Amino acid sequence: MEQHRPQDFQMNEMDAMKEYATATVVSTAANFIMERDEAFTHTYRTYVRLREQGEIQLRFWFSNAVDSTWDKGAVARGGQFGGNWLIEAAFAADGGTGRDGGVPAQSQVPVTFGGSLTRLVRPGETFWSDPVEMDLPPNHDLAFTWTIASGSGRSVPYNTEQMLVTAYDAQGKHADEVEGDSFVPSENLLVMPAWIGYKKQGTRRMVFFGDSITQGVRTAKDGYEYWVARIADGLGAGYDIWNIGSGWARAYDASGNGAWLNKAKQGDQILIALGVNDIDIGERSAEELLGDLSTIVSLLKENNSAVDIILFTVSPFNFTGEREHIWRRVNEALRTSPPAGVSRVFDIAAVLSQPAPEEHRLRPEYMSSEFDPHPNGLAGAAVSEAFLKWYME
Structure with a gap:
């Protein structure tokens, strides 16, 4: 498969970022990478505080590369590409204030990619979601949930460290689940888009x-x-x-x-x-x-x-x-x-x-x-x- 440097994708794509401001101070930089002996399907739900709430238009940007080296680099090195993986579903929702694994019913909004609910991700690739319209009440978190599937080997870059925000994960396809019964608390596992932005100029x-x-x-x-x-x-x-x-x-x-x-x-x-x-x-x-x-x-x-x-x-x-x-x-x-x-x-x-x-x-x-x-x-x-x-x- 043809390999690309991340810069090859970013030079044009990053122009879109100028219309948006960064929505959260939470770092989602990737310093590790998933490596499994078998194929897997997993769902991740994370609660983050946004800098502003109310009626907002969000966009999510993704980068399939490791940003920085973990430990001595035996597993993850800065600049290393992620593998091939599939976004099976993704949702943005009102995360409320409880951070209990669930989200309010009817609050989930699908995150799409060029109109599609799914997205096949290639090594080193960067890409945008479509805009997502939300009305987030004051002091409520954003909940981002997505289901990811991959074959064996190396796949998704992510951040491993002490958790600075509340996150959950579940085996299988649970992105559309609002109750959160299938989810368990995540430890040292922050699996998120590389950037969350909201429309705000100047x-x-x-x-x-x-x-x-x-x-x-x-x-x-x-x-x-x-x-x-x-x-x-x-x-x-x-x-x-x-x-x-x-x-x-x-x-x-x-x-x-x-x-x-x-x-x-x-x-x-x-x-x-x-x-x-x-x-x-x-x-x-x-x-x-x-x-x-x-x-x-x-x-x-x-x-x-x-x-x-x-x-x-x-x-x-x-x-x-x-x-x-x-x-x-x-x-x-x-x-x-x-x-x-x-x-x-x-x-x-x-x-x-x-x-x-x-x-x-x-x-x-x-x-x-x-x-x-x-x-x-x-x-x-x-x-x-x-x-x-x-x-x-």
Whole structure:
């Protein structure tokens, strides 16, 4: 079968995105891929809070590629294509407020693809749904449900991490089921479109491009208390916020110029917060990490010379030994001589770090647990407050 790079599809398709704003701050970046020994049919239902409710027109965009590398890349690597799979049915619905696995009767609206209820998906392909009209009451979630079928082998890219939203899944075809009796709670399994948009023109798209710390991992499920979500609340719906933070992601994933970076390229302003996993599991030197960040900035500028790029310092992650030295060298370089093309640097490390000489360590009150330096919801509040003040200067 003929293979295509994701860019081959996106260049024309992404023009449609200009008519829509990003509907949710939940990241659906893909960092893993389904791999089964046998054929399967499965249904997934996810509840997400939209930035605005009421009478809205939604569209869903899909990307059949892995965005970033998981662990050491034995299963999923940044830029890897998904397999062949079939969307058997998809629905958008009023998710209510209970998140109990069901949806209100008569609220489900079919999601179609060129008028068809089904869609065969090819490796590396990107594509749009048709527009979906909904009237979502205030403070109600959107529920997205779809049934996916595939043969054996690798198929659907998805996000695996601690769940930041409530989701359910069921064996078999249950996309049209409203009661939710067949569904069980999902764990570490977020199977969603790559982007959810609603028709809204004239907003500036800010793309937050980072790892699990950007994604919001280890904050409360359905709490929307991570710093990207809080920044979005602070700026209001007049700003289009797209969170493509991805657990275990690293700068060298993005520097490969694949599907993940092509998502970032859709921003008018791109905010890059990478480096923790490069230093940690990626075992990159300071020079390699800074080189990858420079490559990312260069590629973004080549795509759009007018794009505004904000770079974050690398968050403290309780590194020791050589990793601590790399973290210090990288942050010193970012503060004093960031890559050409960067307009400003936001010093997130200064917000989260302990006082010197322990600035490589996260403040204890910001730890998600005694042993886990992922920032918690309190840290999200601190970062968003500092960022909003800095951003508006």
